[in-house]
Amino acid sequence: RLFSAEKVIHKDWALPNPSWSKDLKLLFDQFMKKCEDGSWKRLPSYQHRSTQISEDFKTYFLDKPLNNENKVSQIVQLFTRGFEDGLGFEYVIFSNNDEKRTVCLFQGGPYLQGVPGFLHGGAMATMIDTALGSCATIPGGAIMTANLNINFKRPVPLCSVVVINSQLDKLEGRKLFLSCNVRSVDEKTLYSEAT
Amino acid sequence: MLRTGFQVAVILGHHGALPGLTHLLPRFNPASAFGSSTVTLVSRVCWEMTESKNYALPNASWGPDMLSLYHEFLEKTKTEGWVRLPSFRSNRDHIQGFKLPLKSSANSDKSDSRLFTRCIEREGQGYEYVIFFQPSERKSICLFQPGPYLEGAPGFAHGGSLAALIDETFSKTAYLSGEGLLTVNFNIRFKKLIPLGSLAVLNVNVEKIEDQKVYLSCVTQSRDQQTVYAKASGTFLQMQLEEDSSQH
Numbered sequence: 001r002l003f004s005a006e007k008v009i010h011k012d013w014a015l016p017n018p019s020w021s022k023d024l025k026l027l028f029d030q031f032m033k034k035c036e037d038g039s040w041k042r043l044p045s046y047q048h049r050s051t052q053i054s055e056d057f058k059t060y061f062l063d064k065p066l067n068n069e070n071k072v073s074q075i076v077q078l079f080t081r082g083f084e085d086g087l088g089f090e091y092v093i094f095s096n097n098d099e100k101r102t103v104c105l106f107q108g109g110p111y112l113q114g115v116p117g118f119l120h121g122g123a124m125a126t127m128i129d130t131a132l133g134s135c136a137t138i139p140g141g142a143i144m145t146a147n148l149n150i151n152f153k154r155p156v157p158l159c160s161v162v163v164i165n166s167q168l169d170k171l172e173g174r175k176l177f178l179s180c181n182v183r184s185v186d187e188k189t190l191y192s193e194a195t
Numbered sequence: 196m197l198r199t200g201f202q203v204a205v206i207l208g209h210h211g212a213l214p215g216l217t218h219l220l221p222r223f224n225p226a227s228a229f230g231s232s233t234v235t236l237v238s239r240v241c242w243e244m245t246e247s248k249n250y251a252l253p254n255a256s257w258g259p260d261m262l263s264l265y266h267e268f269l270e271k272t273k274t275e276g277w278v279r280l281p282s283f284r285s286n287r288d289h290i291q292g293f294k295l296p297l298k299s300s301a302n303s304d305k306s307d308s309r310l311f312t313r314c315i316e317r318e319g320q321g322y323e324y325v326i327f328f329q330p331s332e333r334k335s336i337c338l339f340q341p342g343p344y345l346e347g348a349p350g351f352a353h354g355g356s357l358a359a360l361i362d363e364t365f366s367k368t369a370y371l372s373g374e375g376l377l378t379v380n381f382n383i384r385f386k387k388l389i390p391l392g393s394l395a396v397l398n399v400n401v402e403k404i405e406d407q408k409v410y411l412s413c414v415t416q417s418r419d420q421q422t423v424y425a426k427a428s429g430t431f432l433q434m435q436l437e438e439d440s441s442q443h
Binding site: 130 | 354363
């Protein structure tokens with residue numbers, strides 16, 4: 001965990017590392033090919049949010065200024081990027097702006113366990129929230145989750161790779177409605193559906 | 196049921212009386228028609244004397260709000276039948292001697308796997324929480340203090356971190372109330388953001404048990420109940436654990 005501050009801030013985590021399984025790497029390569037004609041884009045992922053996004057957030061979503069008197073250490077980082085390689089969330093999101101949909105490739109590591117041998121429902125929920133959020137940002141800009149509903153069909157084995165397909169269903173004023181499904185790599189198994 | 200009774204006797208005999216449970220034993224606890232009674236389930240899950248570290252205990256990172264509410268509930272474990280649930284690094288530690296009736300792939304038996312809500316070791320950096328369960332009313336309270344590693348929006352806890360903890364509290368409550376094991380449905384409505392380092396109180400209730408499913412609800416609010424952070428509901432599938440003869 002002891003990185004120099006510089007490296008940590010600028011590292012793009014949405015790239016292959018040794019903990020990525022063969023399945024994940026294969027899918028990554030397939031989607032990188034799709035990026036070549038410009039219809040798909042790989043979204044880079046940093047551990048710390050840029051100051052611009054933080055400022056936008058404070059303008060749009062906070063009613064009153066934050067008081068910074070927490071006693072806890074000030075090393076803050078994005079929840080889904082706070083783990084060492086392979087132990088937590090290994091994921092990369094590809095976005096198709098024209099079709100307003102995103103695909104998230106996700107490999108859940110051993111620190112995300114719930115029921116022994118399987119991925120924690122809450123870890124899946126976090127990932128689904130992240131994937132839907134990435135899709136909502138395409139038209140939405142600065143966004144916040146209001147409601148999340150997930151139907152789990154099958155438990156996801158720990159350390160396996162799943163594909164989260166998200167799409168925008170409709171836009172009503174300031175509200176965005178999205179849905180997604182979580183499937184296995186071969187698309188044969190449906191793990192969950194969410195809105 | 197004879198075998199179950201024997202198991203309870205063995206577990207209690209081995210570990211001595213579990214705090215908070217002794218006065219429950221003489222009373223009949225009609226939990227669910229599914230299988231084991233609440234008393235059996237609580238004793239199965241709450242191992243007091245074990246090598247695994249119990250994370251549901253105060254440490255230096257707990258703020259004053261969390262500490263005082265914790266002590267309030269600790270008092271209630273002595274007088275009103277509440278049970279403080281121990282919390283281990285992996286759910287495997289909770290169900291020693293049992294296994295799931297599910298096939299999981301061979302390589303996921305790693306000893307380095309951790310329960311998601313206990314994944315961040317450093318005190319105060321990730322999840323600080325403790326769950327108190329009230330068997331006779333089938334409800335739980337979880338005291339939650341999110342650390343900086345759980346950040347989503349700047350200065351606030353990630354919605355997913357709260358969702359995961361609600362799912363975890365649901366799962367413990369569902370299991371102890373009626374052997375609910377796997378999440379079937381989970382719904383969460385976010386109302387307000389939780390500032391990092393502050394205390395959030397999760398009130399979980401079992402709404403009903405029907406059709407082999409346990410239905411629960413949760414309201415997450417500030418200690419004074421003036422701020423509601425989120426409301427959630429979940430459904431869990433009832434499943435009985437099998438004895439794991441390979442572990443004895």
